[in-house]
Amino acid sequence: MASITLLNEGDVEEEIFFKSGQRYDFVIKDGDQEVWRWSEGKMFTMATGTVTLEPGEKISYVERLASDNLSTGEYKLVGIVTGSPEYRESRVVLFRNK
Template identity: 30%
Template sequence: MALQSSVDATVESDRVVFEYTVENVGDAPEEVQFRSSLLADFAVVADGEEVWRASDDQMFAQMIQTERIDADDGETFAEAWDDPAPGDYTVVATLNATGDDAEARTDFSV
């Protein structure tokens, strides 16, 4: 797969907003097959321990779905972490797809 990904964390007064972008940097379209209605997930880690995950305590439809990402195009997924405690963190964003999962991470402070 010719997918490249990045994640941004924007700290606001009462939350952190994450934007995870997956881009097709290849010359041909890519077919991405998702495992469920959860297309992307975000986990926040501090000192090697997971402190928050966007998909925790949620249910997702169990279905296989395919999405085409054209060459030089991409998809962006967003999520927000409400009321985070002050500290230094890393967000890890993953694509919930079969095959090679695209993963991105970035550090941020609250």
């Protein structure tokens, strides 16, 4: 499982504008090469939307990773909130082949 969380640490509300129904994405990279993307092949509504975070409020997006086809090794996992402004966070993760 992977998650990305936004926390409004400021004193005023923050708005994130989305151009479609997609709110987040997760990408697995082997070096600079993308080897898996959660949104690949998915369709999202064309409806725009806005998420407002009050001071101290947070929002999280969680998804199961499709890592079964990956060899054992270190990969970069990138979590993306696809709004405007866009937020990205990445971590090096170790996948172990079962």
